Amino acid sequence: MKVSKEMLKGSTVMLVLSMLEQQPMYGYQLIKRLDAQSNGVFALKEGTLYPILHALENEGHVEAIWSEAEGRARKTYYITDKGKKQLQEKTEEWKLFQVSLNRVIGET
């Protein structure tokens, strides 16, 4: 079962940062791991991942280095300390949201 675009949109940054917290990754690798770990629930439109990564890079939440792999240039992303802090805040925000939502749903 897929989730709606709106729900996914609000949690994309958290998903990307949590993946990068596990290990540095390049874009394609990140998409595949996310798809695998979520059993296909979080299947992003692949092209839109890169603007998100670039935005995170501009904000200083991730850094990237270029290397050569399989005869091509490859950009690998690393989470920064600022990114870890952002992830922590987003995670706490999500937990609060989850608890509050469960409370409401439970009451109905």
Added chain:
Amino acid sequence: MDREENKRSLLDSFVDQVEAGIHAQEMRASIRAELEDHLYNQVEEQMDKGMSRSKAEATAIRHMGSVNTIAEKFNIVHRTRFPWLFWGMIAILLLVSTLGIWAVQHTVNGNYAVRSLLDRHLVFLGFGLVIFIIASLIDYRWWRNKGWLLYVTATGLFGSGQLIGDEVNGTGYWIAIGAIALDVGFLTTFLFLFAIFLIISQYRAEYPELSIRRELVLPFIGIIPVLTFVISSQYYAVVVYLLGFILILFIHSFSLKALMIGAITAITIGVLAFLSLPSYQIQIERLEAWGNHLLGHHTRDASALLYHLQDLFVQAGWWGKGWVERADIPYPHSDHILVVIVYAFGWIVGLGVLVALLGGLTWLFRSSYQVKQRFGRGLMLFISCYVTIPVIFNIGGLIGAVPMNGATLPLLSYGANSMLIWMFALGICTNIYMRKDTLPQHEARWDRTVVIGKGR
């Protein structure tokens, strides 16, 4: 062969379309490389599963999404940023500066009314705005290889000052060009530092791994300006210059050893030159007077001006004395403009000025660390520190923390030269900020400049 070329061009065609939709032209190459890596990975995976190449490419493109959506999202991220808050702070300071000069002309004892300070200020404010706009529009990277040109220009300007300039108040030289007077000391301080920053940036990009020998050779280009300032008795300029020079070495991650050797050499040469001058005795007396002030031994003559200015601050009150009562300052140098402003318009305006100044400085420092491109980040950081130095000296002088030194607050003086230099420097910072998200972090030749905050 034609079928193979047609199949290969499907991915290229997709990436071409995305690339064409991206407005930040200098980001296109890196975005293209990233998308191609992704697409070819996807194609290889699909072909490993037994799919034909054409189907694999079509699948890869379908998974990527719409060309327009991708390009649009990239354009939201990589767009020109306008520093509205920073421009607002500059506007506030320029407005206050104009009010202050008006107050100087109309409220201070003496014949300032006939000197048309306000008219001159408005003319140079106009020039300053033009310079600001031009500096904001010129790509800051254009300055990268202009270091030696600027160094020679600064040296030439200094030499011209010595040959044809007029000495003012026993220190510093001014070159008169029609109605304009060029303050050689002020102009050359910034020009030398800017030039040395550019020279060292270029050098560090070419030689990322500096040997200690190279590290010691580079600072020697910084020694000549020390001699020029000391010889022309511009002691404030030499202090500012030395601080700026050490900062440049620090920004470029010179080793602590090289930093200390460079700084000690520059200071030693400066002190030796200073002691050889006839005027050094006067400077020693001034330093002694300041020292006595710090120790609480108040002497009438040397500290009189300081106490008088502090009294004027206290007398101002929250709303000031207006423009009728005159602030009794014997000669309101540009470093006393803040006193005139506060006396005329009150502590509330003085606080506003300080908030705008400190807010502007904070914005400069924070924004410099947001710049990914190393040369831009280093240059903006250097200018941020350079702007901060006179603020510390000016306010420090007014509260007695440092000797009275003639430092002027950025944009708050009636000197034409300082207005032009500050507007130029802040224009460069504006350009760096505007381009920060439209330039890739790494450029072919300049990605190896080592700048504090990000490492290599």
